[in-house]
Amino acid sequence: xxxxxxxxxxxxxxxxxxxxxxxxxxxxxxxxxxxxxxxxxxxxxxxxxxxxxxxxxxxxxxxxxxxxxxxxxxxxxxxxxxxxxxxxxxxxxxxxxxxxxxxxxxxxxxxxxxxxxxxxxxxxxxxxxxxxxxxxxxxxxxxxxxxxxxxxxxxxxxxxxxxxxxxxxxxxxxxxxxxxxxxxxxxxxxxxxxxxxxxxxx
Ligand SMILES: Nc1ncnc2c1ncn2[C@@H]1O[C@H](COP(=O)(O)OP(=O)(O)OP(=O)(O)O)[C@@H](O)[C@H]1O
Numbered sequence: 745x746x747x748x749x750x751x752x753x754x755x756x757x758x759x760x761x762x763x764x765x766x767x768x769x770x771x772x773x774x775x776x777x778x779x780x781x782x783x784x785x786x787x788x789x790x791x792x793x794x795x796x797x798x799x800x801x802x803x804x805x806x807x808x809x810x811x812x813x814x815x816x817x818x819x820x821x822x823x824x825x826x827x828x829x830x831x832x833x834x835x836x837x838x839x840x841x842x843x844x845x846x847x848x849x850x851x852x853x854x855x856x857x858x859x860x861x862x863x864x865x866x867x868x869x870x871x872x873x874x875x876x877x878x879x880x881x882x883x884x885x886x887x888x889x890x891x892x893x894x895x896x897x898x899x900x901x902x903x904x905x906x907x908x909x910x911x912x913x914x915x916x917x918x919x920x921x922x923x924x925x926x927x928x929x930x931x932x933x934x935x936x937x938x939x940x941x942x943x944x945x946x
Contacts, residue, residue, distance in 0.1 A: 746905045748880040749924045750898060753909035759883045762914060763854050766881060766921050767799070770850050775929060778878070779852030780836055782806060782860075793825055794859065796835050799852055804835040807859055820862045827859045833866065840869040843876040848929050853882035856895060867894050874901065879928035 751759045760781060767777055780798045784791050785808075793808035807825035820827045843851065851873060860866055871894070873880055884895045884906075898904055905924050907917055926933045 745903065746924060747903040747928050748874060748882070748898075748901075748905070749921060749928060750880070750882045750884050750904060750906045751909050751921070752884050752886050752906055754886060757909050757911050758914040759909050760854055762909060762918060762921060763852060763881055763883060765918060766925060767850060767852065769922050770925060770929075773931070774848070775931075776849045777852065778839055778842075778849060779854075779881075780839060781852065781854045782857075796832055798835065798839060802835060804831045806832050820859075822858050825859070827862055829862055832860065833863055836860075837865060837869055840873055843873050843878055847877075848931070849878045850925060850929070851878040851880050853880055855883040855885070856892075856898070857885050858892065861892055861894060870894060871897075874898070874904075879925055881925055 751762060753759055760783075763781070771777055777799045780796050783795050783797050785793045785795050785805075791809075794806040795803050796806045797803045805828050807822065807827045809824050810826045820829060839851075853870065853873070856870060870880075882898075884898060885892070886908075887895075899906060907921055907924075909917065923933045
């Protein structure tokens with residue numbers, strides 16, 4: 745029985761767009777939504793960092809091009825970006841406070857990547873969320889370089905379905921993702937279910 749759905753794939757293949765489209769369908773079917781997206785921030789056509797944007801539209805910086813000094817004590821670097829962990833935690837962590845209290849709720853976690861994983865509190869919150877009754881619709885990076893502990897845990901769970909997204913399959917796989925999320929929420933899909941599925945589709 746699957747409880748959560750994650751999309752993986754190379755940067756820019758369309759994971760966030762798919763999550764947003766799936767959420768639109770779910771909301772129009774009466775499902776409530778919580779969680780956050782990560783959005784790139786551009787200035788004069790150049791990427792200068794990433795913002796965290798909650799599903800209700802609150803926004804704050806996750807990272808910016810710069811040096812550690814510009815963020816203060818709790819700053820970490822990923823490539824040329826300095827991660828503003830306090831800002832990330834202030835915006836993202838409160839969203840996890842009422843996990844599993846609503847019925848038929850999708851919790852968006854876009855994404856669980858290197859920047860977000862500097863926060864141990866976030867890691868603990870995601871672990872709790874995985875064991876709550878909310879359906880997580882999240883994104884994780886493709887395996888590359890050093891394994892990211894929590895991401896490996898997610899991939900290994902029997903109650904998680906992971907879809908591998910490519911530019912070629914991103915339109916075709918949409919209906920399958922909607923069906924998987926409905927299964928997590930126990931919304932009838934007209935499709936027979938059976939056994940556990942931890943496969944990587946696509
Ligand atoms: N089905 C689609 N058809 C056309 N363009 C698309 C489609 N899906 C996404 N795009 C475009 O591709 C770009 C990247 O999409 P998106 O941000 O969803 O990718 P991503 O995989 O989430 O990227 P990242 O890993 O960097 O967050 C965006 O400009 C988006 O508008």
